[in-house]
Structure formats: C-alpha cells, structure tokens
Amino acid sequence: MKRHSHLISVAFMVVACLIAAREYYINYQIDVSLGQADNVPAEEQNLNHSNQTSPMLIGCSNSNEELEEQYQTVEIRKGDTLGSLLAKFDISKQDIESLNKSLKGHLNPRDLKPGQAFSIQYKKDQQGVQLLGAEFKPSLEYTVVCERNEKGQFKTQKNTVELKTVLKRVDGRINASFYSAALKLGIPAKVVKEAIKALSYSVNFQHGIKSGDPFELLYEQYEDAQGNSIKPGNLKYISVVAKGQLHRIYSYAPAGNCAGYYNARGESVIRSLLQTPIDSSRMRVTSGFGSRVHPIKGFRRDHKGVDFGAPHGTAVMAAGDGVVLKAGYFGDYGNYVRIRHAGGYETVYAHLSKIASGTRIGASVKQGQVIGNVGATGLATGPHLHHEVILKNVHVNPQSVKALPTTHLATKDIQKFNKFKQEIETQIVGLPMKNQLASNDLNDAVKNKIA
Numbered sequence: 546m547k548r549h550s551h552l553i554s555v556a557f558m559v560v561a562c563l564i565a566a567r568e569y570y571i572n573y574q575i576d577v578s579l580g581q582a583d584n585v586p587a588e589e590q591n592l593n594h595s596n597q598t599s600p601m602l603i604g605c606s607n608s609n610e611e612l613e614e615q616y617q618t619v620e621i622r623k624g625d626t627l628g629s630l631l632a633k634f635d636i637s638k639q640d641i642e643s644l645n646k647s648l649k650g651h652l653n654p655r656d657l658k659p660g661q662a663f664s665i666q667y668k669k670d671q672q673g674v675q676l677l678g679a680e681f682k683p684s685l686e687y688t689v690v691c692e693r694n695e696k697g698q699f700k701t702q703k704n705t706v707e708l709k710t711v712l713k714r715v716d717g718r719i720n721a722s723f724y725s726a727a728l729k730l731g732i733p734a735k736v737v738k739e740a741i742k743a744l745s746y747s748v749n750f751q752h753g754i755k756s757g758d759p760f761e762l763l764y765e766q767y768e769d770a771q772g773n774s775i776k777p778g779n780l781k782y783i784s785v786v787a788k789g790q791l792h793r794i795y796s797y798a799p800a801g802n803c804a805g806y807y808n809a810r811g812e813s814v815i816r817s818l819l820q821t822p823i824d825s826s827r828m829r830v831t832s833g834f835g836s837r838v839h840p841i842k843g844f845r846r847d848h849k850g851v852d853f854g855a856p857h858g859t860a861v862m863a864a865g866d867g868v869v870l871k872a873g874y875f876g877d878y879g880n881y882v883r884i885r886h887a888g889g890y891e892t893v894y895a896h897l898s899k900i901a902s903g904t905r906i907g908a909s910v911k912q913g914q915v916i917g918n919v920g921a922t923g924l925a926t927g928p929h930l931h932h933e934v935i936l937k938n939v940h941v942n943p944q945s946v947k948a949l950p951t952t953h954l955a956t957k958d959i960q961k962f963n964k965f966k967q968e969i970e971t972q973i974v975g976l977p978m979k980n981q982l983a984s985n986d987l988n989d990a991v992k993n994k995i996a
C-alpha cells in the first residue's frame with residue numbers, strides 16, 4: 546500500500562514538473578531515477594515526495610526560473626568592489642573582466658559609493674551564469690548603461706539626465722547671521738557662500754549687519770523632468786539692507802568675459818583685497834592687528850597681522866590677483882605663502898597645513914583661488930590662519946586696507962547690463978517669494994485645523 550501511494554505521488558510530481566518546466570522533463574526523470582536507486586527507506590521517500598517543500602520540487606521550480614533573464618538590484622556596502630559583488634551571483638571572472646573593460650572611460654569605480662545601488666541583468670542556464678548587462682547611477686545627472694550587443698560584447702553608454710534651469714527667489718531677514726538665516730530658508734550652501742563673497746566687498750559681516758536686516762536672493766536651480774532639485778546653479782542677484790543702506794549686487798558676464806559681481810551702477814564689486822581670505826562660514830577672528838600678549842612667548846609685542854581661527858584643513862584663498870613671491874616652510878611661520886599684488890601690496894598666509902600644488906614661486910594666482918589649507922605648522926597653539934597685509938614694506942591692518950581703483954563695465958557693456966538689470970527686476974516681481982509661500986502654507990494649515 547505504501548509503495549503504491551509512493552508511485553502515485555511520484556507520478557503527481559512528474560505531471561507537476563511537466564507543467565512547470567517541460568524543458569526539464571529529461572533532467573527530472575534522471576533525478577527521479579537517481580532517487581529511486583537510493584537506499585533510502587520507502588517511508589522516507591514517500592514523506593519527502595508528498596511534501597510540497599521537498600528539495601526536489603523546489604529544485605524543479607528553480608530550474609524553470611533559472612532559464613529566464615533575471616534583474617537584480619545590488620546595494621553597495623563599504624569594502625565592496627564591483628567584482629566582489631558580481632561574484633556573489635556566480636558571474637564568471639571573464640564576464641566581470643569584460644564588463645570592467647567596457648566601463649572604462651564611462652564609469653570610475655570610485656564613483657560607486659556605499660549606500661548606492663546598481664542593477665544587473667543575467668541569465669542562468671546549464672552553462673552557468675551569464676551577465677547580460679548592468680546599469681549604474683553614479684550621480685543624479687547621468688546613468689551608465691552597459692549591454693551586450695549582437696556579437697555578445699559589452700557596449701557601454703553614458704546617458705545624461707536632462708536638467709532644466711529654474712530661477713528661485715528667496716527673501717528673508719538676517720537672524721544670528723546671514724549664513725544661518727539663508728540656510729534655514731533652504732538656499733543651497735554653495736549659493737549662500739557665493740552671496741557672502743559678492744557682498745563681502747561692500748558689507749562688513751562682523752559689524753555692518755544686524756538681526757532683522759532684510760535680504761533677497763535670486764539664483765538658479767537645476768531640476769530633472771520630475772521637478773526634483775538636482776544641484777544648485779549660480780547666484781544671479783543679491784540685495785541686503787545693511788545699516789539702512791540698500792546694497793544690490795548682480796552676477797553679470799560682459800560679452801566674451803567670465804561672470805563677475807557688479808553693483809547697480811555697473812561697477813565691479815572687487816575694489817580691494819579680500820578682507821577674509823578664508824571660508825567665512827567656518828572662521829572667527831581670534832586675534833586682531835596691533836599690540837597683544839603673544840600666546841606662546843608671553844610678552845607684549847605687535848601682532849603684524851590678523852589670526853583667523855578655523856578648523857584644520859579649511860581652504861585659504863588668495864586675497865587678490867597677484868604673483869607668488871614665497872611658498873614653503875619659513876621658521877615660526879610654518880608653511881608660508883607670500884603674494885605680490887598691484888598697488889604695492891603684498892599678503893602673507895602662515896601656519897598652513899598644506900600649500901596648494903599650483904602655488905609655486907612665480908605662479909600667477911586669482912583672487913579667491915585656493916592657495917593652501919589652515920593648519921598649525923611653525924609656532925602656533927592651534928589651527929588658524931595668520932594673515933598679513935604689507936603696503937610698501939609696512940605692515941598694515943588688513944581690515945582697513947584702502948579701496949583699490951574702481952573698475953567699471955565698458956561703455957558698450959553698460960546698455961546690455963541695464964537691460965539685464967531690468968530682466969532681473971521683472972523676474973523678481975514675477976516669481977513667488979519662497980518665504981511668503983511658506984507662510985501661506987502655514988496659514989492654510991492653521992485654517993484647515995480650525996475648520
């Protein structure tokens with residue numbers, strides 16, 4: 546009787562497998578005959594075969610799946626390599642090698658970061674696992690797709706995600722600082738830093754602005770087709786009222802020139818050396834110019850510059866266009882850079898942890914160019930930038946450097962600039978205020994709650 550029911554269950558399985566995977570009929574027959582040849586007692590065979598979760602049945606349905614092409618999303622974790630991840634799917638070394646070869650020039654393996662994912666397509670058959678293709682999204686701006694062509698070779702293509710530029714308008718009031726107020730309103734840090742740079746020639750961020758001063762910004766934002774913000778673009782316009790005075794600055798590119806910052810009269814805002822040759826969001830003045838007690842030597846002596854305390858590694862910028870006079874280690878100054886500018890000015894940057902590779906004696910540098918990083922080399926109690934300004938061999942207070950001659954837009958550019966200004970005005974009037982939108986949302990929320 547037991548033997549009989551066993552035969553029935555085997556017959557049932559054969560039918561089930563025939564339906565599930567006709568192609569595997571032959572293989573299955575071999576499996577069954579192997580199973581029957583085993584010395585396993587009949588009862589156990591019976592139990593196994595009538596059980597829906599028996600290994601053989603699973604094997605059967607899996608065989609069916611293995612015939613098909615499969616898609617898999619692969620998550621990248623720390624320490625993974627493309628090869629190690631693909632090997633987990635039994636993809637051959639040869640396929641991994643061919644894929645890597647094809648990806649070369651389109652995808653830098655270093656662009657694949659932990660937390661990201663990519664997708665693969667592969668096929669399993671008697672010969673093993675064959676990789677059919679892979680798709681990577683190393684950034685929000687493009688995808689890298691690798692597929693086999695008719696000849697079976699991998700072909701890789703880089704597809705750029707179409708981005709559109711959208712103008713954003715934000716207005717607000719300064720609270721603790723302009724930087725934190727702007728960030729709180731959702732303005733990207735890159736744009737805020739640009740705005741600070743644009744304003745830094747005419748507005749003193751330490752003493753010139755106060756809580757409650759209004760500001761307005763217009764900047765570009767790149768969005769994908771779904772309207773997701775992908776990356777910030779450039780600052781177009783910034784206005785701020787400081788000490789009752791309205792400052793308006795436009796980012797404008799005269800014909801055939803790079804964009805620069807101009808005031809409403811079409812004058813370049815760059816009229817002096819940068820007063821703060823360091824990322825101003827990360828620094829504080831730790832020691833001013835003039836007489837002080839030296840923090841290490843203990844006695845009173847003149848401090849020939851200004852110290853900016855900032856985290857180790859903070860970027861240090863050239864205060865103005867110029868030529869590098871010295872770049873290297875210089876006693877108590879540690880790593881030291883000295884630059885000569887127009888009008889008889891020279892500037893010094895000391896205690897740097899690192900001098901930028903392009904900052905060599907005789908090299909030309911641009912205002913705002915990174916020349917090194919904050920450190921504590923030489924005689925220093927902690928990471929800070931020691932900054933000196935020297936006018937005709939006399940140390941002067943960097944905070945009170947006289948303005949350099951004003952540069953105007955050329956007459957032929959002024960008309961275009963005035964038109965550009967009008968466009969900005971129109972855009973400001975036409976665009977909703979982000980801040981106001983937010984408060985309207987808030988009002989709606991309150992109303993809804995009451996209703």
Ligand SMILES: [Zn+2]
Nearest residue numbers: 850851852931
């Ligand atoms: Zn100093």
